[in-house]
Amino acid sequence: MESRRLLFKVLFLLVMVLALNRVSFSAGPNPSETVAEFYPEKPRDGESVRIVYHAGHEKSRFSPRDTVSVVFQILTQDFCIKCDGAKMDRQGSDFVLEKRIDPGTAVIVPFFITFSPGSYDYECPDLRILIYTPEGNPVRNAYMGAMNKQNYNQAFREEISRYPDNYASYRDKWAYTALDLGESAMPILNSDMRELEKIDREDIGLWFSLSYGYLQQNNEAKSREFLLKILAKDPGSNLSLGIITSYYGYAEVYHLPADIVRQVDDAVERAIDRQPTTSVWRWLLTYDRLKCSLDRVQKICEPWIAADKDNPFPYARLGSRLNRENTQLERAASLIDQAIGLALSGNLRFHFDISGNLGHSFLGNCYQTLAEIKLKLANYSQAYGCIQAARALTSSEPQVAFIEGEIWLKLGDLKTARKSFLEAWRWGHNEAKERIRMIWERSERRLDDFESWFGRLVEPGSDEQPAKPAAKKEVEAAPLFSGKDMKGETISSADWQGKVVVLNFWFTTCTPCKAEIPDLNRLVAEFKDVVFVAVAIDDAKTLQAFLKKFPFHYRILPDPRHEIAQRFAIKLYPTHIVIDQRGNLYFRRNGGGSGIYDEIASVIRRLRE
Numbered sequence: 001m002e003s004r005r006l007l008f009k010v011l012f013l014l015v016m017v018l019a020l021n022r023v024s025f026s027a028g029p030n031p032s033e034t035v036a037e038f039y040p041e042k043p044r045d046g047e048s049v050r051i052v053y054h055a056g057h058e059k060s061r062f063s064p065r066d067t068v069s070v071v072f073q074i075l076t077q078d079f080c081i082k083c084d085g086a087k088m089d090r091q092g093s094d095f096v097l098e099k100r101i102d103p104g105t106a107v108i109v110p111f112f113i114t115f116s117p118g119s120y121d122y123e124c125p126d127l128r129i130l131i132y133t134p135e136g137n138p139v140r141n142a143y144m145g146a147m148n149k150q151n152y153n154q155a156f157r158e159e160i161s162r163y164p165d166n167y168a169s170y171r172d173k174w175a176y177t178a179l180d181l182g183e184s185a186m187p188i189l190n191s192d193m194r195e196l197e198k199i200d201r202e203d204i205g206l207w208f209s210l211s212y213g214y215l216q217q218n219n220e221a222k223s224r225e226f227l228l229k230i231l232a233k234d235p236g237s238n239l240s241l242g243i244i245t246s247y248y249g250y251a252e253v254y255h256l257p258a259d260i261v262r263q264v265d266d267a268v269e270r271a272i273d274r275q276p277t278t279s280v281w282r283w284l285l286t287y288d289r290l291k292c293s294l295d296r297v298q299k300i301c302e303p304w305i306a307a308d309k310d311n312p313f314p315y316a317r318l319g320s321r322l323n324r325e326n327t328q329l330e331r332a333a334s335l336i337d338q339a340i341g342l343a344l345s346g347n348l349r350f351h352f353d354i355s356g357n358l359g360h361s362f363l364g365n366c367y368q369t370l371a372e373i374k375l376k377l378a379n380y381s382q383a384y385g386c387i388q389a390a391r392a393l394t395s396s397e398p399q400v401a402f403i404e405g406e407i408w409l410k411l412g413d414l415k416t417a418r419k420s421f422l423e424a425w426r427w428g429h430n431e432a433k434e435r436i437r438m439i440w441e442r443s444e445r446r447l448d449d450f451e452s453w454f455g456r457l458v459e460p461g462s463d464e465q466p467a468k469p470a471a472k473k474e475v476e477a478a479p480l481f482s483g484k485d486m487k488g489e490t491i492s493s494a495d496w497q498g499k500v501v502v503l504n505f506w507f508t509t510c511t512p513c514k515a516e517i518p519d520l521n522r523l524v525a526e527f528k529d530v531v532f533v534a535v536a537i538d539d540a541k542t543l544q545a546f547l548k549k550f551p552f553h554y555r556i557l558p559d560p561r562h563e564i565a566q567r568f569a570i571k572l573y574p575t576h577i578v579i580d581q582r583g584n585l586y587f588r589r590n591g592g593g594s595g596i597y598d599e600i601a602s603v604i605r606r607l608r609e
Contacts, residue, residue, distance in 0.1 A: 035060050035124045036112065042132045045139065048100050049129055053112050053121075056093030061121040064093040066114050071354050072099070075107045075145045079168065079238040080279055085350035088112075105131050107145025111354045115346045120355050137162060144169050152176035167196065168205035168239055171212045178216075179509070182545045189216055204230055208239040215250050223247065224260070228267050235271030236278035244268065244280075245289055249511035255518070265291050272296045277303045286313045286352070297321045310347045312362070315339035320369050329373050336370045357571040361590060364393030364400075371403050375410070383407050398429035398599075405435060414439050422457065427587055428602035458609060478579045479567040485533075486543060486556040493583075496531050500607050501579040502600060504534040504554060505570045508546040512592035513574045517552050519597035524553040527604055535559045537573075578603050 035057045043049040055064045062068055071085035088095035099108070108129040113120040130142040143159035144166075156173040159166055170192055177185040193213045199206055207226040214223035227243050234240075244264070251261045269292050272281055276299040284290035285300060301318040308314065319335030322328045342348070343363050349356060367390035374383035387404045394400055405420035418439050425432035433454070440450055478501075482492040493501070504520060506513035524532050534554035536543055543558055559565055568577060571590075578587035578600065587603045589596075 035121070036110070036127055038110075038127060038129055042136060043101055043129060044132050044134060045101060045103055045105065048098050049108070051088075051097045051099060051110055051127075053088060053095040053124075054093065055095055059124075061119075061124065062112070062114060064090065068095040069113050069115070069349075070097055071111045071113055071120075071350055073109045073111070073352075073354075074102075074105055075141060076104045076238070077106045077140045078104065079141065079242075081238075081241075081283070082279075083351050085113075101131060106139050106141035107131065109145075113349060113354060113356075115349065140166060141169075144172055147172055147176060149176055149180050152180070165203070166205060167199075167203060168208045170196065170209040171242070174209075174213065174216065182542065186216070189213055193217070202233065204234055204237050204239055208243055211243045212246055215246060220250065220254075220256065220260075223250075224264060227264060231267040231271045236275040236280065238278075238280060240271070240278075241280045241283050244284065245287075248289055249515075252515035253511060255515075268292065269296065272299065276300050282314070285317045288317075294321055294325050294327075310342060311351050312339040312342040312348055313351060315342065316362070316366055316369075319373075320365075323369055323373050323376075326376070329376055333370060333373045333377070336366050336373065340366045340370070355571075360393045361572070364390050364397070367393065368397070368400055368403065371407070375403065375407060378410070380407055380410055398424045398427035398432070401427065402429050402432055402435075405432070409435070409439075414442065426458075426603075426606050428599050428606065430598075430602060458606075476585045478577075478583055478585050481564045481567060483557050483559070483564070486540065486547070486558070491533060491555060491557055493579075496579070497583055498581050499529070499531050500527075500581060500604055501531040501533070502604070503568070503577040503579070504532075505537075505565055505568065505575045505577075506534060506573055507537045508542055510573050514550060516574065516592045516596045517550055521551070521553045522597050523600055523604075526601065530604055531555075533557055535564050537562055537565055576600060578607070580607055 034054075036051070036053045038052070039050045040047075051070060053062075053068055053070070054060060055062050055066065055068065067087065068090075069085055069087045072083065074082040074084070076082065086097060086099075088097045090096075095112075101108070108131070110127055110129070111120055112124055128146050130146060131139050132142075133139055138158075140163050141159070143155045143162075147155040152173055156169055159169050163169075174185065174189045174192070177188050181188075193210070196206060196210055196213070207230050211223045211226035211230070214220070214226070224247065227247055230237060230240055230243065247264060248261075250256070251264075268290070272292060273296070276296070281290060281300045282304050285297070290297075290300075297318060301314045304311075304314040305318075315335045316339035319332045319339065322332035322335070340363060343359065343366070348359055348362060353359060353362070367386045371383045371386035371390060374380070374386060384404075384407050387400060387407060390397070390400045391404070401420050401424035405417045405424060408414075408417035408420060418436055421432040421435045421439070425436065436454065436457075437450055440453060478493065480493050482490065482494070485491050502523065508514075520532070520534075523530075532554040534552060535557045537559050538546070539560045540558045543556055547556065557564070562570075568575075574592045576587075576589040576596070577585065580586040586607065587600075589599065
């Protein structure tokens with residue numbers, strides 16, 4: 001499903017850490033220059049911090065008439081990542097909130113939002129609130145929470161000088177060094193690894209950095225060895241999240257054998273059985289990175305729901321899994337319904353959807369799942385209502401059209417069912433043609449064979465047009481764009497009239513983007529008459545280094561300012577778009593996954609037929 005692909009793929013621990021670590025640690029509050037500030041300048045563990053947003057500031061995205069809320073991303077001293085948020089109080093032209101600092105907090109990063117779709121002040125200079133000890137020193141991990149591409153060496157030195165046993169900080173240093181220096185970062189990592197390998201102690205942070213470092217050195221066996229040691233020694237360690245996601249990402253990019261990856265899967269399952277309530281498993285479930293049985297999903301989600309009643313994710317995850325297993329369907333429907341209600345109330349924004357970009361996809365998936373459940377329960381009117389809601393929230397999702405066809409089939413409206421199945425087939429759903437064949441076989445008037453009849457059905461200009469939601473346009477022209485590819489040759493979309501065009505929006509540090517490159521290369525090899533362009537939000541230098549390691553046969557178009565991505569309203573990576581021979585947007589898939597070759601190949605074949 002779209003949201004399962006998307007949430008697997010949308011966040012990797014490094015991305016979460018980078019979201020926390022976007023500013024330097026040299027500035028204090030200055031109300032004359034900043035849109036937002038906080039007091040005191042050096043808040044301490046257990047105290048409160050006052051956060052002020054100046055809506056009357058000339059650089060403010062919001063006005064004093066708006067209702068402004070703040071979302072907090074929190075890094076703790078033991079590497080836990082948390083999210084919460086609250087509505088701010090209006091005081092004149094300012095918005096103010098007092099936040100109590102929970103014990104163990106290292107860094108708090110506030111983001112200011114309203115509940116208009118996608119509305120947050122991304123132009124507001126990022127605040128990072130470092131927490132201090134009673135003696136006035138930054139607590140453990142505070143400097144790590146303030147690390148970014150500009151200050152990573154200084155931040156690392158500050159952290160390690162105060163907390164020399166914080167070995168986990170090496171991982172963040174290496175990640176930023178790689179972002180800054182590319183392949184030139186490896187000698188630094190190799191030197192650090194030699195020093196860390198000399199340390200003879202049982203330390204989770206040390207094992208964490210060693211496991212990550214071995215992955216970068218392509219020593220998968222050693223990386224796996226230390227990952228398994230972490231899970232055996234402390235299954236509830238928050239560092240497990242980072243290395244599990246790193247390892248699974250590596251396994252997908254390099255297509256590791258299933259029996260190797262299964263060793264980690266088994267260790268994860270044993271760790272869940274020992275400590276099912278740790279936040280590690282909740283994060284992995286949120287982003288669909290957890291492979292485990294239904295009973296383990298229940299062990300994770302039940303206490304999660306009890307502890308975090310306003311978070312839509314545990315309701316959605318448990319409800320979707322019950323539906324997948326075809327069990328407790330009434331309860332599954334209730335859980336999905338609660339997830340929808342919480343998301344519609346805005347609670348998704350307080351749980352890592354700061355910009356609001358995930359809202360449509362999350363709700364679309366929930367409505368699709370609820371439609372499936374209602375269909376199984378023979379509640380066809382509610383199933384139809386849910387699938388229409390899913391239609392309004394998703395774009396060219398073949399499964400949505402297929403489910404709609406199933407509903408009409410149950411209701412006995414064969415003609416409308418056929419239209420829905422035909423739409424699903426056009427968008428690449430391979431089972432849809434068999435449903436159309438079944439409807440044809442029920443017909444009393446069959447004057448020729450099925451393939452001949454079907455060929456006429458799908459001809460351009462046929463009266464049999466796919467059902468379309470009334471709220472959407474029948475066709476939408478693809479935005480025009482141009483640029484220089486990695487060979488220095490000009491790319492212009494205006495030159496592609498009459499051709500099928502496949503676009504891939506991606507970036508070099510996106511794990512699912514890298515994982516699907518072999519399958520995308522297969523598409524290029526098979527469909528010689530199709531135009532394949534990969535629009536990357538990286539600069540040419542970064543791409544050049546990447547492509548030496550990972551050959552990619554699409555034409556590569558750098559888009560470091562996101563200009564082309566913005567024209568196509570790209571919010572999630574990877575995103576795949578197919579443009580038909582008339583220059584119209586035909587198909588869109590948000591997120592990667594193992595089925596990408598089959599899905600896009602099916603769409604191309606439909607258009608060529």
